[in-house]
Amino acid sequence: MSHLDSSYPPPLRDHAVDEDGGGHHPEHHQDPSPESVSNSDPVPIPVIDLQCLNNDDDDGVLRKLDEACREWGIFRLVNHGVPVALMAELEDLTKRLFSISFETKKTSCEGSPVSYFWGTPALTPSGTALSGGHRKINLVEGFHLPLSQLSEFHPQLPLLQSFRVAMIGYGEHVSRIATSLFKAMAKKLDDEVKIIEKARQYVSEKTGYIRVYRYPRSPNHHLLHHNNGEWGMEPHTDSSVLSILNYHTQDSSLELLHNDQWLPLLSIPNTLVVNIGDIMQAISDDRYKSALHRVRISQEKERISVCYFVFPEEEFVMKTSKYKPFSYSDFRSQVQEDIKTIGCKVGLSRFTL
Numbered sequence: 526m527s528h529l530d531s532s533y534p535p536p537l538r539d540h541a542v543d544e545d546g547g548g549h550h551p552e553h554h555q556d557p558s559p560e561s562v563s564n565s566d567p568v569p570i571p572v573i574d575l576q577c578l579n580n581d582d583d584d585g586v587l588r589k590l591d592e593a594c595r596e597w598g599i600f601r602l603v604n605h606g607v608p609v610a611l612m613a614e615l616e617d618l619t620k621r622l623f624s625i626s627f628e629t630k631k632t633s634c635e636g637s638p639v640s641y642f643w644g645t646p647a648l649t650p651s652g653t654a655l656s657g658g659h660r661k662i663n664l665v666e667g668f669h670l671p672l673s674q675l676s677e678f679h680p681q682l683p684l685l686q687s688f689r690v691a692m693i694g695y696g697e698h699v700s701r702i703a704t705s706l707f708k709a710m711a712k713k714l715d716d717e718v719k720i721i722e723k724a725r726q727y728v729s730e731k732t733g734y735i736r737v738y739r740y741p742r743s744p745n746h747h748l749l750h751h752n753n754g755e756w757g758m759e760p761h762t763d764s765s766v767l768s769i770l771n772y773h774t775q776d777s778s779l780e781l782l783h784n785d786q787w788l789p790l791l792s793i794p795n796t797l798v799v800n801i802g803d804i805m806q807a808i809s810d811d812r813y814k815s816a817l818h819r820v821r822i823s824q825e826k827e828r829i830s831v832c833y834f835v836f837p838e839e840e841f842v843m844k845t846s847k848y849k850p851f852s853y854s855d856f857r858s859q860v861q862e863d864i865k866t867i868g869c870k871v872g873l874s875r876f877t878l
């Protein structure tokens with residue numbers, strides 16, 4: 526059995542196939558420009574430049590962001606200010622962390638605020654995998670890192686210690702980015718919904734978390750993605766306000782439903798992908814769309830992603846015109862209840878007025 530096999534959780538091992546032993550590094554070491562990203566992208570999702578967005582005089586980019594959120598619910602972000610060296614360090618540490626043995630990963634975070642999980646991305650608030658209904662497993666493993674609790678995480682494993690430090694650094698960047706994006710969105714939305722003055726409650730530092738995921742590759746393509754097939758992550762919307770995704774592997778396994786068509790989204794090094802979550806859809810009174818997306822299993826290579834999710838303060842009650850007043854804590858409890866009883870998330874329609 527290869528070292529990669531024993532690094533995978535047993536239920537995912539049939540699928541995992543050893544590759545070149547890791548060591549893949551991003552080929553692009555410069556921040557791509559909006560034009561170069563659009564040109565290399567087979568699916569023309571909008572590209573937003575964060576530096577332009579932070580420049581108050583640029584109404585053009587605010588309008589572009591507003592349009593992206595109304596029509597797509599997803600966009601690429603360039604000039605986001607996360608140093609290329611930090612992105613490369615994250616990639617290296619994440620790959621090394623996933624390639625240690627399954628048994629070590631399982632025990633490495635026990636009793637800490639960080640958790641290791643596999644087979645499903647649905648976790649309880651304390652980070653335990655939720656089981657329920659008669660669901661098939663998802664071909665994914667990951668670490669769940671609640672950002673506000675990383676200062677209480679003191680792992681024994683030196684690799685996990687370096688990973689923690691890099692994640693704290695990256696967490697500060699993505700929190701900054703989420704706040705900038707939310708404020709820019711609120712500027713355009715505020716003629717219709719008043720949210721800007723509560724930006725701090727809507728985008729809370731306390732509830733944000735990072736997930737790092739690894740999806741095995743599988744050559745058994747005939748088993749995959751058919752009616753009863755296997756997914757890295759089944760079609761879903763995120764419960765977040767915003768999600769910020771960062772990819773190390775260049776592939777097209779993430780797919781977005783747009784105008785009734787599933788579109789593969791190529792991951793482009795050093796750019797981020799931002800998607801609107803359910804809570805942003807609710808607080809924008811459905812003007813912005815929570816993007817429906819899924820992750821396929823690739824026949825060619827395993828996939829690694831680093832995803833940040835930002836939420837409102839847990840008990841802050843959101844008042845909207847399309848939904849009953851609810852807090853993030855109410856929403857999360859409902860999602861957990863639905864997964865346990867019917868095996869899947871129902872989401873916003875549970876709260877429709």
Ligand SMILES: O=C(O)CCC(=O)C(=O)O
Pocket residue numbers: 646736738758763770779818820830832
């Ligand atoms: O790993 C990815 O690319 C996406 C993950 C995702 O959609 C999620 O965690 O909600």
Ligand SMILES: [Fe+2]
Pocket residue numbers: 761762763818
């Ligand atoms: Fe997602």
